[in-house]
Amino acid sequence: HDTTKKYPKHDEVLMPLVAFLNNRIDYQGNKEIIKGYGFKEIEREVKEMCDYANFLERKARNEGINQEISQGIN
Known part of the structure; x- marks a missing residue:
């Protein structure tokens, strides 16, 4: 969602x-x-929310990289 725009409701x-x-x-x-x-x-x-969001992003990226390595995609 574009944070410069408003939601029509709520x-x-x-x-x-x-x-x-x-x-x-x-x-x-x-x-x-x-x-x-x-x-x-x-x-x-x-x-804490910013830190947690960044943690989740790094974790997902690392899991994707590890999965590629284990499947020999790299």
Whole structure:
């Protein structure tokens, strides 16, 4: 979802969720989106979600690489 656009319905709930779950938005971007929707600053939670999203991305990438290596694709 493009974070510069609004959801037609329930944007005040959906956009913060998009920010939390989107691993392409950096920590500062997430923080600004959350603050822009009137949520109290939840710095620790935002940082943990960014770190977790990055962890999942690295894990998936490494598993894909390992699978390619074990199948002799490389």
